[in-house]
Amino acid sequence: MGDRNYRQIITDVIERISHDTKPEIEKDNKIIHFSEVARCLRRSYFDRVEPVEQKGLRFSDLFRELIRKMPYGSIQGEFTLDNIKLKIFADMIVDDVVIIFRPVAKPPEKLIPSDALYLNACLWILKKTDGLVLYLAENGDEISFSLIRDNKMFEESIRRVKILNSLLEEKKIPVIEPSLECSTCQYYEKCYLKEKKPVSFSIESLLGFKEQEE
Ligand code: SF4
16 A cells, blocks of 8 residues: 555545535624524534534535535525524425435434424525425435424524524523434533532541641
């Protein structure tokens, strides 16, 4: 294999792809991408205010961004809510049906709530009635779930948009939203590992001696 450091070459390639496909983080609090509210609000807040790079290239993120950049499919929609601009991307529209692709490790048994929120918002913003989430599993299996536009679900989405916007404005960290997402989240330690406080004890107290008063 010669002297070439193939491991380094691969690492460089992955970093390059990762950089080129990384979703842009919006700086303006008045512009919210719907993907930020369909997932954990706390994570989206940290991404904007005190971001930590996510380690490793996740296939699902890469796939999502690549499909978004393809010339044939992705459609962007915008919605104005009070003074907030809400942006969303649908992966594809075929016969008036909005389609969202989601790569997964294994096919889910039912529509994942955050995907339902996302698809429903696509339907409202793009003024469509029917949508489909197509899950593509690592082993090649696929499963799809359909959804019809739902008013109540969209109201909940709007509520989340307003919450994220006001917490960003006020610089207040959103509460923990436990979900499957936590297991791959780069902010896990901020949410679940308590800060270690220095323990105040003396050698005397450890050995059972009474401490002398000063
Ligand atoms: S660990 Fe979970 S609750 Fe905390 S930011 Fe990440 S996804 Fe949200």
